[in-house]
Structure formats: structure tokens, C-alpha cells
Amino acid sequence: MYVEEILQHKVAVNQKLHRLTQAESKQEYSQQQEGLNISDLAIALSPFSFVLIWAFFLFIFHKIRTHADNKIAFSINGLHQVPCKNCQFFSNNHYLKCAVKPDIVLTEAAINCSEYCPKKAKLPRNKLFS
Known part of the structure; x- marks a missing residue:
């Protein structure tokens, strides 16, 4: 008889707990449906935040x-x-543009270069054969 009383007590407690759990879950579900929750808001704003960050x-x-x-x-x-x-010492070489003064070549310091020597003018072809 003692075992039957314990079993009935356990069943009553389990039923009461089950009712409380159902009531709490209904209450939470109704609160979630009232408005947007955080996860819905985060999903809705994620494309906007992605564009804003970029x-x-x-x-x-x-x-x-x-x-x-x-x-x-x-x-x-x-x-x-x-x-x-x-200048005749100038070569359009990437490694050494000027053989005499490579440190000032193509800079404003080369305007009055003391080593400047103009290239010899080439004669036009039509004057060579006339």
C-alpha cells in the first residue's frame, strides 16, 4: 500500500508539472508573437549592415x-x-640613365649640369644623297 501511495503522488506531481510547463510555453509563445524579437530584427537588418560596412x-x-x-x-x-x-651621355636604360651623373639625371638639379653635351644632330636622309 505504501508503494501505491508513492506512485499516485508521483503521477499527480508529474501531471501538475506538465500543466505548468504547458502554461509557461503558451505564455512565452504569446509574448513572442506580440512583436519582433531580436533574431527577426537581426535577419532583417543584416543586408543593410553589410552594405553599410562595405x-x-x-x-x-x-x-x-x-x-x-x-x-x-x-x-x-x-x-x-x-x-x-x-645629352649624349643619356641612355633610356632603366638601370643607368646617365653615365656621368646618375644621381641627378632627370631632376631639377640637372638643369645646369656641367657635363651636358648635346647629341650630334643627324643629317636628314634626303640631304645626304643630293
């Missing part, structure tokens, strides 16, 4: 590149006066 990244990249371009840019107005390309 726009911010591209803006920063553009600012860095503009700053680097402004740093690298130099004035070439005085370089048209440089006589290096008409």
Missing part, C-alpha cells in the same frame, strides 16, 4: 589612397627644362 571600408580606403596620392605627387613644371634627354 561603404565605410571603401570610404576609408579612398581617404588613404587620396592621402597617399597627395604625398607622392610632385611638381613636374620645371622638368620640361631638363636637358638630359638631349
Whole structure:
């Protein structure tokens, strides 16, 4: 008889617990349906945040590149006066552009180069045979 009482008590407790669990789950479900929850909002805003992050990244990249371009840019107005390309010691070689003064070749310091020697003018072909 003692065992039957314990079993009935356990069954009653389990039924009461089951009812409480069902009531709590219904209550949570009704609260979730009232409005948007966090996961729905995150899913809805994820494409917008993705575009926003890329726009911010591209803006920063553009600012860095503009700053680097402004740093690298130099004035070439005085370089048209440089006589290096008409000098006989000038070669358009990547490794050694000038055989005499390679440190100042094609710079503003080469405008008054003491070693400047103009290339000899080639005679036009039609004057050679006339």
C-alpha cells in the first residue's frame, strides 16, 4: 500500500508539472508573437549592415589612397627644362640613365649640369644623297 501511495503522488506531481510547463510555453509563445524579437530584427537588418560596412571600408580606403596620392605627387613644371634627354651621355636604360651623373639625371638639379653635351644632330636622309 505504501508503494501505491508513492506512485499516485508521483503521477499527480508529474501531471501538475506538465500543466505548468504547458502554461509557461503558451505564455512565452504569446509574448513572442506580440512583436519582433531580436533574431527577426537581426535577419532583417543584416543586408543593410553589410552594405553599410562595405561603404565605410571603401570610404576609408579612398581617404588613404587620396592621402597617399597627395604625398607622392610632385611638381613636374620645371622638368620640361631638363636637358638630359638631349645629352649624349643619356641612355633610356632603366638601370643607368646617365653615365656621368646618375644621381641627378632627370631632376631639377640637372638643369645646369656641367657635363651636358648635346647629341650630334643627324643629317636628314634626303640631304645626304643630293
